[in-house]
Amino acid sequence: MKLKTVLLGAVAACVTPAIASAEMVLRFGHVGAPGSLFEASVNAFAECANGKLGDAAEVQTFGASQLGNDREMLQKLKLGQVHMSLPSSVMSSVAPEFGIFEMPYIIRDREHMKRVQAELGDTFQEAALGQGYRIIGYMENGFRHITNNVRPINTPEDLAGVKLRTPNGEWRVKMFQEYGANPTPMSFSEVFTALQTKVIDGQENPYAQIASAKFQEVQSYLSITGHVYTPAYVLVAENQWQSWPEDVRAALESCGTETQDTVYEIAANLETELLDVIKAAGVEVNEADKAAFVAASTPIYDAFAAQVEGAAEMIETVQSLAEGS
Structure with a gap:
């Protein structure tokens, strides 16, 4: 997959026509610049979600810190001003358990990360819920x-x-x-x-x-x-999540799972192409x-x-x- 293809895909997701009759608009914010893995990841999630949600809801994406930096978006999630965000390293300041991903060289590769997610996912979810958040998907920031x-x-x-x-x-x-x-x-x-x-x-x-x-x-x-390898988390506020219709939550959780492999594939290709850039x-x-x-x-x-x-x-x-x- 060439970088140009990745970026065109990201742009295509951005210009998908709005769903005029959507009952809910869900704002998904992130700090990634245009052309970043974060942008491609969030756009892939939004494309998946909007395909499943029909007129029940629409996911709209806002990159480049348009809705605030990571800390600001964490606050805005609980206030309902932002509905989803994609934090990464900042999660170690939200709950201490996420500090495991700050340990140098502890994650070897993406297959290792998948095994860690499968084994310790409940631990991370409980840690997030304890602070008023819920993880509905795993993406990545990458190897630093x-x-x-x-x-x-x-x-x-x-x-x-x-x-x-x-x-x-x-x-x-x-x-x-x-x-x-x-x-x-x-x-x-x-x-x-x-x-x-x-x-x-x-x-x-x-x-x-x-x-x-x-x-x-x-x-x-x-x-x-x-x-360090840093995961990124598709994050919502638990108080907002519980207020959303069950069908909307099911679609979003499904896309959180479905887009992970796509994100990993894009990330692996970018590691080669962007080093050349x-x-x-x-x-x-x-x-x-x-x-x-x-x-x-x-x-x-x-x-x-x-x-x-x-x-x-x-x-x-x-x-x-x-x-x-």
Whole structure:
């Protein structure tokens, strides 16, 4: 699947004629820029949902933080101002259980993630419900890599003093502090300008976010670290969810399941195509020493196990499910 095909598909989903007689309009917000994996994912979900919902409801998509950043949309979900969102790393600040996905190198690949989802899905759902949210589908943000304007990053020592933007999640901050960087939590929508004006030196994201946000235009180095795999969650507020008709909920849950494989396929193709886009922009690319990063990550696991109830068992479970990846 070529990048052009992916983007055309995303655009096609955006321009699908509105359902004039829809009884409900459901606003699905996300932070992804045009051409991002988030945009393609949400549009695939909306296309599926609108095909099933008929005139009962219409899912409308709003990308590029039009409805707010991740934290703002989490608040707006409960107020009914946004009906669905696609948070990723920020979920570790919503409930501590989601911090498991902040552990470096704990998820090997997408098949491993599927096994984790099957085994621990109820745990994550209970954690979300405890904070007033419900997960109705899993998508992805992807495997994250580091870009910056200081130097190539081969080992954690190379991060010393680098001002690095991170999402608003405590474990990502702690991880990069442990590696020696100067992590700076910041909303995704603010990152390009902060890089351009040299407020920060770098950031870490999957290729799909890097390329769609055009970070390659303001960054000199890309270091392939793959330090974290971040799922994304199709999220609703439980108080809103319970007020929706049963047929609407059934259609949305069905699409949450059905679109996951599509999203994974798009994501896998983008990993190759978008790395080429980044290289073509003149960014210097290097393969980092992942073994060095893994070795430096032990204190993060120890802290998570000590701080979060049941975390040690979760770590053991997730690692055991990596077999066969």
